[in-house]
Amino acid sequence: MTENPSIQGVYITTYGCQMNVNDSERMFSLLELSNYQEVQKPDDANLIIINSCSVREKPVHKVHSEVGRYRQLKKENPNLIIGVGGCVGQQEKKKLLSDVPLLDFVFGPDNIDTLPSLVSEVRAKQERVAKAKFDYQSPYQVETLVRNPGVSTFVNITKGCDNFCTFCIVPFTRGRERSRSMKDLIDDINKLVERGTKEVTLLGQNVNSYKSDCGANFAQLMKTVATDTDIQRVRFTTSHPKDFDQELCDVLQNHRSKLCDYIHLPVQSGSSSILDRMNRRYTREEYLEKVKMIKDTIPGVSLSTDIIVGFPGETDQDFADTLSIVQEVGYETIFAFKYSPRPYTKAAKFTDQVAEDVKSARLNQLFAEHRELGFELAKRYDGQVLDILVEGTDDKREGVAHGRSTQNKLVHFNGTADLIGKVVPVRINKVAPNSLKGELQH
Numbered sequence: 001m002t003e004n005p006s007i008q009g010v011y012i013t014t015y016g017c018q019m020n021v022n023d024s025e026r027m028f029s030l031l032e033l034s035n036y037q038e039v040q041k042p043d044d045a046n047l048i049i050i051n052s053c054s055v056r057e058k059p060v061h062k063v064h065s066e067v068g069r070y071r072q073l074k075k076e077n078p079n080l081i082i083g084v085g086g087c088v089g090q091q092e093k094k095k096l097l098s099d100v101p102l103l104d105f106v107f108g109p110d111n112i113d114t115l116p117s118l119v120s121e122v123r124a125k126q127e128r129v130a131k132a133k134f135d136y137q138s139p140y141q142v143e144t145l146v147r148n149p150g151v152s153t154f155v156n157i158t159k160g161c162d163n164f165c166t167f168c169i170v171p172f173t174r175g176r177e178r179s180r181s182m183k184d185l186i187d188d189i190n191k192l193v194e195r196g197t198k199e200v201t202l203l204g205q206n207v208n209s210y211k212s213d214c215g216a217n218f219a220q221l222m223k224t225v226a227t228d229t230d231i232q233r234v235r236f237t238t239s240h241p242k243d244f245d246q247e248l249c250d251v252l253q254n255h256r257s258k259l260c261d262y263i264h265l266p267v268q269s270g271s272s273s274i275l276d277r278m279n280r281r282y283t284r285e286e287y288l289e290k291v292k293m294i295k296d297t298i299p300g301v302s303l304s305t306d307i308i309v310g311f312p313g314e315t316d317q318d319f320a321d322t323l324s325i326v327q328e329v330g331y332e333t334i335f336a337f338k339y340s341p342r343p344y345t346k347a348a349k350f351t352d353q354v355a356e357d358v359k360s361a362r363l364n365q366l367f368a369e370h371r372e373l374g375f376e377l378a379k380r381y382d383g384q385v386l387d388i389l390v391e392g393t394d395d396k397r398e399g400v401a402h403g404r405s406t407q408n409k410l411v412h413f414n415g416t417a418d419l420i421g422k423v424v425p426v427r428i429n430k431v432a433p434n435s436l437k438g439e440l441q442h
């Protein structure tokens, strides 16, 4: 409950990717300027927003059922208004308003900055509003708005995507790709450093196709962030293999003290014919060449990937190719999902969909094989002293702190709250499949 009666409570639920997490934070920041304050329970809110995601299964159904759960609150509180943002808002637009009578407004990811005025409009006019137009006219200028940036923060550098992978709805829900100017980004990161941030992750659907208005590409942006700001660590996600080049590898190697030894390089499948049907624009061989270039230039770098199993037409041999590329590359971490069709996408219309039980069996096999591989690969850290950026202390175990190595490995060790935000040396003495344990070195 908010203490000041002139301040109204806002409750936001967030689904999906880091972009959405960032967008929710932006919504909170903008709404705070309009006298709203975050509340922890929907019962205490006068404004509820569902920041939706279209990437996983049954996204529209999820929105319907969540709004349905607020039916009683809406009856009890005539001031309560409910909105849906994010990708489902963009995808469904006005239709969502007609399908869900309890909803008061719908908006898309490109309309977040108008949220305070949208909410005022809904209240003042007592009208239901849908605002889900892409804004291609104004430049992409958004200062990072986070209430408590903390040790590690995400910074959007691009939005949208032009790649149209045949399984992906993002080009339809986030629109065409656009980049923020490098100057704005450097100013933004410097301000975050002043507020205590030690690590930024530069965020975009395809960061490698970043292009500043001054002509700088992603490699030049990374170099400038490393040299012209006092940030201690820089990560990025997500990169597209087709755009990963030698220039970027060289920058990563030359500025290794700041640019982290961790690259997320989504492969999606190990089979060239499936990659072609996914419109990924690289073959298995070309992907492996990129991996070789990365490993040759940045020895010891840690790699992770995204994989879709059961894409339409995926045969046993195609799946075997995926299993083998995982071994060949040696990903320390994988993020794997079963394919499921998304509206508007080409692959949803493919007639050779894979049976659900086959997809589940393949996913289980992939995880089982990777569990062993990931464990084997993590053993290389045993006995090493790693520089850990301390992120917090353990709520349940006193005297235990945790943080990440430059290779993005989560490490628990003996430490206290005064270390949060510092980079400390920790000797690894226990390797578990999903995390490492170690001893603080003095």
Ligand code: SF4
Pocket (backbone or CB within 6 Å): 161, 162, 163, 164, 165, 168, 169, 170, 171, 205, 206, 240
């Ligand atoms: S690169 Fe492909 S998977 Fe990634 S956001 Fe763009 S269309 Fe989607």
